[in-house]
Amino acid sequence: MFRAYFNAPRRRRRAVVLMSLICTIVVGAILLQPSNPLPLESRYQKWSLEGEPLANWSGPWACVEDQTTGLLWEVKTDAENIRHGDWTYSWYSNTASRGIPNQGDCYFERDRCDTEDLIRRANKERWCGLDGWRLPSSKELMSLLNFSVKPGRPKITVEFFPHTQKANYWTADFNARLTGVYAQFTVGAMALSFGDGRQSALPYQSAEFVRLVNSNQPK
Amino acid sequence: MDRVVNELPSRVSSSSTSSVETQAQLEQPASSGRAGRLWLWPLLHLLLMIVVVVSGLTGLRIAMLEYEWLLLLSPFLPQGNVVVWHFLSGGLLTLVVSVYLGCLCFSRQWLKAAPSSSPPTTRRVIQRVGRWCVLLSMLSGVALLGNASGAFVAHWVHTLHFIFAGAVLFYAMVHVSDYTLTGGRRIWLWTVTSAFKRPVIGGLVLFCFAGVSLLVFRGVYWSYPELRVHRIPLESPVRVDGMANEPEWAEASSVSLITFGGENFSWGAQSVLANGTTRVTTKAMHNGEEAFFFIQWQDPTQSLLHLPLLKTEKGWEVQQRGFHRFHEQHYYEDKFAVLLDERCKLAAGGTAHLGPQPLKDKPSNWHGRGYHYVQPDVQSGKQSDMHLGSEGENKGPIVDMWHWKAVRTNHMMLADDNYFGPPDQARPGARRYTAGYGTDGKDSGAYVMNWQWYRPDIIVPKRLPVREDALSQQQLAEFQYRYQQRIQGLQPAVSQESEPWMVNWFSYVPYDQDDDHYPIGTVLPSVLYRSNQFEGDRADVRAHGIWKDGVWSLELSRRLETGSSTDIALQDGVCMWVAAFDQSQIGHTRHATPLRLRFP
Numbered sequence: 001m002f003r004a005y006f007n008a009p010r011r012r013r014r015a016v017v018l019m020s021l022i023c024t025i026v027v028g029a030i031l032l033q034p035s036n037p038l039p040l041e042s043r044y045q046k047w048s049l050e051g052e053p054l055a056n057w058s059g060p061w062a063c064v065e066d067q068t069t070g071l072l073w074e075v076k077t078d079a080e081n082i083r084h085g086d087w088t089y090s091w092y093s094n095t096a097s098r099g100i101p102n103q104g105d106c107y108f109e110r111d112r113c114d115t116e117d118l119i120r121r122a123n124k125e126r127w128c129g130l131d132g133w134r135l136p137s138s139k140e141l142m143s144l145l146n147f148s149v150k151p152g153r154p155k156i157t158v159e160f161f162p163h164t165q166k167a168n169y170w171t172a173d174f175n176a177r178l179t180g181v182y183a184q185f186t187v188g189a190m191a192l193s194f195g196d197g198r199q200s201a202l203p204y205q206s207a208e209f210v211r212l213v214n215s216n217q218p219k
Numbered sequence: 220m221d222r223v224v225n226e227l228p229s230r231v232s233s234s235s236t237s238s239v240e241t242q243a244q245l246e247q248p249a250s251s252g253r254a255g256r257l258w259l260w261p262l263l264h265l266l267l268m269i270v271v272v273v274s275g276l277t278g279l280r281i282a283m284l285e286y287e288w289l290l291l292l293s294p295f296l297p298q299g300n301v302v303v304w305h306f307l308s309g310g311l312l313t314l315v316v317s318v319y320l321g322c323l324c325f326s327r328q329w330l331k332a333a334p335s336s337s338p339p340t341t342r343r344v345i346q347r348v349g350r351w352c353v354l355l356s357m358l359s360g361v362a363l364l365g366n367a368s369g370a371f372v373a374h375w376v377h378t379l380h381f382i383f384a385g386a387v388l389f390y391a392m393v394h395v396s397d398y399t400l401t402g403g404r405r406i407w408l409w410t411v412t413s414a415f416k417r418p419v420i421g422g423l424v425l426f427c428f429a430g431v432s433l434l435v436f437r438g439v440y441w442s443y444p445e446l447r448v449h450r451i452p453l454e455s456p457v458r459v460d461g462m463a464n465e466p467e468w469a470e471a472s473s474v475s476l477i478t479f480g481g482e483n484f485s486w487g488a489q490s491v492l493a494n495g496t497t498r499v500t501t502k503a504m505h506n507g508e509e510a511f512f513f514i515q516w517q518d519p520t521q522s523l524l525h526l527p528l529l530k531t532e533k534g535w536e537v538q539q540r541g542f543h544r545f546h547e548q549h550y551y552e553d554k555f556a557v558l559l560d561e562r563c564k565l566a567a568g569g570t571a572h573l574g575p576q577p578l579k580d581k582p583s584n585w586h587g588r589g590y591h592y593v594q595p596d597v598q599s600g601k602q603s604d605m606h607l608g609s610e611g612e613n614k615g616p617i618v619d620m621w622h623w624k625a626v627r628t629n630h631m632m633l634a635d636d637n638y639f640g641p642p643d644q645a646r647p648g649a650r651r652y653t654a655g656y657g658t659d660g661k662d663s664g665a666y667v668m669n670w671q672w673y674r675p676d677i678i679v680p681k682r683l684p685v686r687e688d689a690l691s692q693q694q695l696a697e698f699q700y701r702y703q704q705r706i707q708g709l710q711p712a713v714s715q716e717s718e719p720w721m722v723n724w725f726s727y728v729p730y731d732q733d734d735d736h737y738p739i740g741t742v743l744p745s746v747l748y749r750s751n752q753f754e755g756d757r758a759d760v761r762a763h764g765i766w767k768d769g770v771w772s773l774e775l776s777r778r779l780e781t782g783s784s785t786d787i788a789l790q791d792g793v794c795m796w797v798a799a800f801d802q803s804q805i806g807h808t809r810h811a812t813p814l815r816l817r818f819p
């Protein structure tokens with residue numbers, strides 16, 4: 001075969017070179033076709049309401065595990081169910097017998113809502129297959145802050161935590177001294193705003209948002 | 220030129236005597252006395268080679284926006300700001316051709332060398348056709364670039380440019396193979412060395428060419444057509460209703476341009492060459508506080524069926540044919556976008572970056588077409604961090620964009636206030652990387668799509684119509700009827716405000732599988748209005764459009780100055796671009812140079 005090639009007239013040889021060049025380009029083009037984008041690594045892991053792990057781009061999901069802290073977080077919805085992101089709660093704790101019940105607005109309770117209501121329901125329904133749901137400490141909640149978000153968005157990774165408000169979320173830290181306009185109520189609980197990332201002490205009866213946390217992991 | 224061209228092989232073929240042709244040519248002695256004149260032609264030829272390669276590669280990348288089969292060539296084509304490179308090399312090509320034509324008119328001696336053998340007829344024919352194609356692709360390109368008024372550029376020029384360009388590239392391939400086959404490696408060397416036989420003159424000429432073509436390019440910047448913003452008294456009321464029936468509009472002057480390269484915009488068999496193009500006519504007014512725009516564009520179909528949900532045996536399914544890769548062209552509403560740029564850069568304010576992955580350290584896109592983003596200004600140092608921070612933190616260069624959507628925003632009497640900024644960081648949870656494209660303020664808009672989580676197979680709706688509610692059942696029935704009409708290709712005669720293309724969030728109730736008794740074949744609209752307004756910055760642009768007899772008429776209004784870091788103040792000298800979408804998510808029409816706003 002090679003002999004035939006070298007014995008051919010020069011022009012024929014050039015034609016062979018040219019043709020193989022074109023074939024290489026065509027084959028190359030086919031082999032080099034760009035592939036679809038792939039998900040990036042993330043510190044967050046999605047879990048379904050039933051406690052099944054989900055890939056980064058799958059959904060719907062009910063909990064997010066933060067692999068850097070080991071905490072499992074509740075994810076809000078807009079489905080007007082218990083996890084609806086617009087519901088508000090007053091700060092109340094049965095065990096510490098502190099706070100003021102039933103001063104927030106939600107549709108799932110006969111009376112108005114407080115943080116204890118949400119915790120009770122979460123544990124009863126075993127969100128993501130778990131009980132042990134509770135309010136996060138300030139430190140825990142602050143670990144969700146993300147300041148490199150697009151302009152105007154809440155300061156959290158919204159791709160994993162949709163329906164987050166640019167407003168205050170309750171923490172478990174209570175007995176905080178109130179100042180300024182709230183001084184008359186003397187003590188309250190700490191809240192963290194995902195609007196500006198700031199912490200503040202608020203009276204127990206204020207109606208604020210809540211994101212529950214769990215120290216356990218789904219199986 | 221053909222005589223010269225055909226003289227080439229004879230000059231080099233002294234060693235390649237194997238071919239019959241060259242043998243024949245050898246017998247003709249080249250007259251060495253006049254060979255000295257042969258210096259301009261090789262230079263022009265070399266430049267032409269370079270310019271055709273650059274124009275061809277960048278042009279093919281641009282053409283991929285319309286001809287998806289060209290995606291096959293994607294691995295070999297340049298990415299990024301190719302539009303500007305195409306214009307630059309187009310400028311150089313225009314210069315080369317002009318000089319060549321000039322020489323033909325004034326002094327053929329500069330192009331001619333010794334008389335050579337007459338070339339074979341086929342070669343001569345190819346040569347002649349090739350030269351015409353170069354000329355025509357140049358003329359059509361220049362026409363596209365100077366699309367000052369609709370009168371100057373016909374709807375079909377863009378398609379012609381593609382055809383001529385294709386012919387040039389085909390010619391170039393034939394021509395190159397022809398000469399390579401006869402002349403081999405030496406002919407390649409010759410094309411370069413002969414151009415620099417007189418290196419000083421050659422260098423000087425190249426330098427002049429580069430300089431003049433940069434000037435030509437700069438000239439394009441000054442040639443942008445102007446849109447006079449008519450001044451009206453502050454007291455004159457202007458209703459943003461798409462009618463423009465206030466007497467002031469009659470006094471405002473209009474500018475129209477042909478935009479091209481969009482999906483759909485099908486003009487039928489008589490004018491296939493015009494497919495994908497539409498004429499956009501613009502008027503503007505201001506009262507010292509607010510500006511008003513009245514924009515009309517031709518669109519043969521009013522498309523309002525936006526990703527409907529169809530009940531199947533397995534469950535609800537989103538009707539789509541490309542949405543999954545963010546390039547729907549079938550079940551989509553009509554849209555229109557206006558872009559405002561202070562710096563007046565070419566290629567959509569310097570934001571158009573083509574290719575599957577124009578930024579190597581950022582995710583690629585799903586459709587291979589490209590991204591919009593502002594190239595971060597590295598020199599100024601301000602932009603070392605490539606994403607816009609939170610409100611007020613970072614005011615890197617942005618380009619303002621208003622995005623009117625016939626279903627999702629029209630009934631709110633708004634356009635979505637968006638922007639193109641520096642490329643965003645990659646965000647792991649987001650399947651679609653949007654580069655510089657962002658919405659002002661508030662992330663959950665006033666409209667919501669009616670699925671809990673999008674999947675190409677089966678979705679779970681967020682909400683369903685209330686069974687007992689007569690109004691929402693009537694709306695649903697109306698929607699079935701409209702859907703059937705639409706998929707049979709029937710157009711309603713006139714746009715009706717009461718049409719059921721979107722529904723109020725509160726007239727539906729949360730989805731409950733036990734309550735979902737809708738029969739197979741039922742269709743639901745997927746756009747839910749949660750409120751009648753966006754909040755904050757995103758609601759800055761009021762807008763309303765009406766479709767009638769194949770024309771959309773859209774009125775837009777915004778305060779001249781909003782104070783937002785993701786808006787641009789409307790003032791003298793700001794450049795404006797437009798893009799029309801016919802039933803298409805991202806495949807919009809475009810134009811080569813912007814309008815410049817003039818505030819008297």
Ligand code: HEM
Nearest residue numbers: 274275278279281282309310357360361363364381384811
């Ligand atoms: C041999 C030379 C050229 C080749 C091979 C070429 C090729 C192309 C191709 C393939 C396209 C895309 C067409 C489409 O999308 O349908 C294009 C677009 C264009 N070309 Fe050229 N072109 C050439 C010369 C020029 C010249 C000389 C100019 C002007 C000075 C020019 C200006 C344009 C413009 C304004 C567009 C439209 C850009 C857009 O679609 O956004 N081209 N060219």
Ligand code: HEM
Nearest residue numbers: 302556557558566567571588589590591796797798805809
């Ligand atoms: C040279 C001109 C232009 C080119 C080559 C171009 C190219 C592109 C490409 C490749 C996309 C897909 C990007 C993506 O999926 O993220 C796109 C989308 C888009 N472009 Fe352009 N574009 C041009 C001019 C314009 C202009 C002048 C406007 C506005 C007036 C505009 C507005 C948009 C919008 C609104 C989208 C869709 C964003 C979305 O809803 O996903 N473009 N364009």
